[in-house]
Amino acid sequence: MPNSELMPIGAFARRSGLTSSALRFYADSGLLPPAEVDPVSGYRYYSAVQVTRATVLRQLREMAMPLAAVEAVLDAKADDASRLLDEHVSKVVGDAAAAQQKAAAIKFALGDVPGLPIAVLKGPVLAHAVEQVLTATAREPGMPALAGLRIEANPEAVTLTATDRYRLSTRTPVPSEPPVQTWGGTVDGDELRTAVAEIRRSAVVRLEAVPHGIWLRVADREDRHCRLLSEEFPDHHLMLASLGEVTTRATVSKEVLLRALEELPGARMALHIADQGVNVVSADDEHPGIPVPATTAGQALQIQFELTTLHPALSTAIGPDVMLDLRGDDQPVTIRSADRGDLTTVAMPIKADHSA
Structure with a gap:
């Protein structure tokens, strides 16, 4: 190859984002040998076509991928490379979750602070409630509490609440034993999602509060720890208390209404509620609409929703009719x-x- 088409190791390092020392290491390991080596000076030269391989190599190492796995990805076809990447990411995520649980256990042991009993619930009931309510979470910059689930306990009930500002879901599962403490905290939603698989397989789950977190204590399985978010949760009590008087009520088949939402084009739709039932129309289109049988009472009403707000609110509802x-x-x-x-x-x- 003509020398004019080659670049010295320093220039190649700048193009690829790898240091010169890293390039020497990857050359010696066989992952990225130079295109040419001057037999007299020993200088290493690389070609422009090697930039892509070098860049991907750097990105794989930034993902903490072992050298053997890096070589396998670089030399694999696209489908196999994607599979190897997915396997690596899955292992990293699993290892991180395991490390997080071990760290929580160590901190708990070092702190020597007894957990505060919050509530006792049946595992499948708690898992189902968590999954339902977590559909109302969101990731918003500057508002981390929206990605959490609010747990509140008092001697009368345990309440789970989540909100993305456009939708608020709350459920009050029946505890196995009456709570003896009044407590409230916002639990990391992602960690709760990870814990669901374990708590669903436990007949009973005991919730204990510790500094900066809660423990989900289960019998014959590994206890799970979830972090508490320090950010303030939106004042949902005030919002619920300020709801006005109901002026229109419609009772409708959940399945039929959901099917109408799914069949209509557009991201927005309107519900036209009258004596004869509910007509679902696209707010963005001239579609004639889909009539849905319903039992209605009160004033006739037309109201519009985003599909991303109304559909999950309906789909998570319990029972055949909403x-x-x-x-x-x-x-x-x-x-x-x-x-x-x-x-x-x-x-x-x-x-x-169409403005929110």
């Missing part, structure tokens, strides 16, 4: 099971001009 309690076209709607369950979701509509 009850919609409405207060006007610009007020939150309350969605709950028509006949059973304690999951309640409050969903915000959008204005007719």
